[in-house]
Amino acid sequence: MEKRDYIWIIGYDVNVTSEGAGTKLDFNQDTLQVSFVEKPMWFSSSSISMCDKEGDLIFYSNGCYVAGVDHLLMPGSEALSPGIVEEEYCPFGGLQIQGLIALPQLNDKYFLIGYQWELLPELAGIKGTSITYSVIDMNLNNGLGEMVEKNTLILQDTFSDGYLQAIQHANGRDWWVIAPKAVSNCYHKLLLDSAGLHYVEKQCIGNVWDYRDWAGQAVFSPDGTKYIRFNAYNGLNIFDFDRCNGELSNHIQIQVPGTYDSGGVGVSPNSRYLYASATDSLFQIDLQAPDIQQSLTFIEAYDGQPFPYYGVFYLQQLAPDGKIYIGGTGSHQHLHIIHQPDSAGLACDFEQHGLPLPSFNYVSMPNLPHFNMGPTEEPCDWVLNDAKEEKAPSSVITSVFPNPASTRFTLSFNRPLPARGELILYDALGGTCARFPLLPGARQASFDISSRPAGLYFYEVRSAGGRLGAGKLLVGN
16 A cells, blocks of 8 residues: 555645644554744745655655655755746745646656646636646655756646646556636546656536636545536536546536535545535535435534634545544634545534644645556556557547747647648748648657747648648747
């Protein structure tokens, strides 16, 4: 069993408040160990922590930079969120809930996958406009790690406020990554395998979310069969999920009563009970009930304790000890606890303010996937480079990275190219600059553009079946 989620780092930094710095939650012992940790990084919203297989902390991040176990800047990891986030938010600990996630790969390498943000007034705020990834090699810097690749573009679009989630593929080795598109009912899917991170497809299913997609949470059930997404304005949405082919299906929307402005979700270890925190109320839903809506059970209302114990119900995280911990929406010095989440109704044993913290925490809970799902019992023969069209996504989707590029760029397909094709590169005025052949069965192709002057270009991918994709490519010096 891997213990990659056995230590959580949360809380303010030493320069923000004289009351203390951060909090370390260590689940490696029989009982949870809570301790003060002096660190320069402040967590506000974005939060990840990563341990090695044995449960020893190796790094953590707030989306602005990465700190190693020595609590110092990991080399190469500065300015992870350039632009408006770096300038206006990083001094206070990052920006969005669930906007970053860390996943292990082979040979002690780790992928940090997250959004890059821009101000979009038409959508009433700052939105993710691309997904990038960075790579950490823990073999470097005397075992303290070094970021060897940073902010490589994988996908451009407009994304919802957070909700970035990952789950193990049915083979128990690779990872699906799910990122909802803003103001839509569409979900982008990526796959991290031994060759790297790849874009797979966009699936549109369920109700269309409006622009008010903030202050919510998404999770997968521990058995990987359910994907859940919830906020106050777009409802509690439950999907079936297939870990083999990444498909969402059987959408159900649950009405959570009351007037509230934030929504968090967590699922019990046995994957039966879903908990929805709606600001000042906590509910339980039985995912195995014949009528899921009718199974909604009120658990408890917030008791109204004032600051510094203030902290209504918001983000949830299932911990290695089998309990679900719940943080608040503002500054708080405690976490709420569901002690017996596998039990129905009030037997779940919910305790408000059950875990005192040695420092203040602001909103953040670590965004952690389930690390020990393993392979499914039924064999899965769908893989990204499978040439069987009935096993792969139904359409070819193209993307280029890095973008901007300097000397080379790579064209990537979500599945093997079905026939011989061609990449055509155009300049800003529409003139043809170059033509590159593409071979049948290709998943990726890399091209030399070192002789091209800096500027904006357009690309088009064509085959015998017609146009497969097109987009922009920015070439820099």
